[in-house]
Structures are given as C-alpha cells and as structure tokens.
Amino acid sequence: MAEFEIANVVGMVAYQQEFDLSALAETFEQRPEINSVTYEPAENHWLQTRFAPDDTYVPFYRNGKCSIAGATSPEHFEKIVRQVNTLMRELLEFDYEPTAEIKNIVATAELDSLPSLEAIAIGLGLEQTEYEPEQFPALIYRGEDAVILIFASGKIVCTGLTDLDLISSAIDEITDQIETLAVS
Structure with missing residues (x-):
C-alpha cells in the first residue's frame, strides 16, 4: 500500500435555504469560533470566513x-462540518441535517527515483499524459478517475478522488508503472 500524506480535503455543505450574506457577515464578525470574515460583494459573490482553532x-x-x-483528513472535514452546522443551526434555527460531502482529496507521495519526465510521458502513453515544462513544471497523468502530477523532484500529487483506498491504489499503480519504466 502506498504511503501518502493528505494535503487537503475539500467538500461542500448544503443547507435548504438561501443565505443573506451581508447579515451573516455581520453576525460572524461577533463570533469567537470565526477568526476572520471578508465580504466584499463588488469583488466576490461569496462570504469568506476562517474557522478557529x-x-x-x-x-x-x-x-x-x-x-x-x-481539512487535513476526512475526520477533520467532518469535525469542521459539525462546527459549522452547530453555528448555522443556532443562527438559522433549522432542524434538518444539512448534506455534507467530500468532493476532493489531494494527496502527496514521494518516488525514490524516476526516469526523465519525457520518458515517463512516452512510457505512460501520450494520450493520457501532458508534459509541457514551459507551461507547467509537472507531468500531468490523467488516469481513469484521478489526475496525478509528477514532478522532476519525485513528488507526486494525486487529486480527483474522495476515497483513501482509491488514492492509495492510484498512487501504487502509477508508482509501479514508473518503476517498470525505470528498469526498461
């Protein structure tokens, strides 16, 4: 099983009502569980907050x-969801359970060694890879469900999946393919 670190967990929470962002911004500014509030409707159509701790x-x-x-893990994501829902339930007085869903987990791993990114692009197949070092410093590999960035330093970034086992499998698969290319 591949060793990887979670860099970011991103998800959404859906409430069954529209928000008055201006009123929420005013209320949020008074709340100790919120570190910062930014609402500038002329620049952004959303209310930006940062939750403590x-x-x-x-x-x-x-x-x-x-x-x-x-969020640093699916568990951390769920903890933040509970924190946000507690605050919103208090402010909006609803009795339903909002829908929360992880949309993406970004994970990183390290390769011990690798051939050149050009060789990897050819070996993995040009129809699944993009490598334009003048545009972006990593090779982009588009797998079935995941997108994997491979940097010349040996760092791998896996994105597009929401399940830790699938992330591990995707990283194992690309690592095995790269090791096979390095041997041949």
Missing part, C-alpha cells in the same frame, strides 16, 4: 451552500 477556510454562498477547504 486551525483557520480552516469556509466560504459561504448565497445559494445556501458553503465549502470547506484545508
């Missing part, structure tokens, strides 16, 4: 949704 980014949208970015 770890400064997790939670933007709120007029359509009654908020996203959570910067």
Whole structure:
C-alpha cells in the first residue's frame, strides 16, 4: 500500500435555504469560533470566513451552500462540518441535517527515483499524459478517475478522488508503472 500524506480535503455543505450574506457577515464578525470574515460583494459573490482553532477556510454562498477547504483528513472535514452546522443551526434555527460531502482529496507521495519526465510521458502513453515544462513544471497523468502530477523532484500529487483506498491504489499503480519504466 502506498504511503501518502493528505494535503487537503475539500467538500461542500448544503443547507435548504438561501443565505443573506451581508447579515451573516455581520453576525460572524461577533463570533469567537470565526477568526476572520471578508465580504466584499463588488469583488466576490461569496462570504469568506476562517474557522478557529486551525483557520480552516469556509466560504459561504448565497445559494445556501458553503465549502470547506484545508481539512487535513476526512475526520477533520467532518469535525469542521459539525462546527459549522452547530453555528448555522443556532443562527438559522433549522432542524434538518444539512448534506455534507467530500468532493476532493489531494494527496502527496514521494518516488525514490524516476526516469526523465519525457520518458515517463512516452512510457505512460501520450494520450493520457501532458508534459509541457514551459507551461507547467509537472507531468500531468490523467488516469481513469484521478489526475496525478509528477514532478522532476519525485513528488507526486494525486487529486480527483474522495476515497483513501482509491488514492492509495492510484498512487501504487502509477508508482509501479514508473518503476517498470525505470528498469526498461
């Protein structure tokens, strides 16, 4: 099983009502569980907040949704969801359970060694890879469900999946393919 670190867990929470972002911004400014509040409707159509204690980014949208970015694990995501829902339930006085869903987990891993990114692009197949070093410093591999960035330093970034076992499998698969290319 591949060793990887979670860099970011991103998800959404959906409430069954629209938000008055201006009123929420005023209320949020008085709340100790929120570190910062930014609402500038001329520049952005969302209300930006950071929740204590770890400064997790939670933007709120007029359509009654908020996203959570910067969670360090699925468990941390769920903890932030509970924290946001507790606050919103107190402010909006609803009795339903809002829908929360992880949309993406970004994970990183390290390769011990690798051939050149050009060789990897050819070996993995040009129809599944993009490598334009003048545009972006990593090779982009588009697998069945995941997108994997491979940097010349040996760092791998896996994105597009929401399940830790699938992330591990995707990283194992790409690592095995790269090791096979290095041997041949």
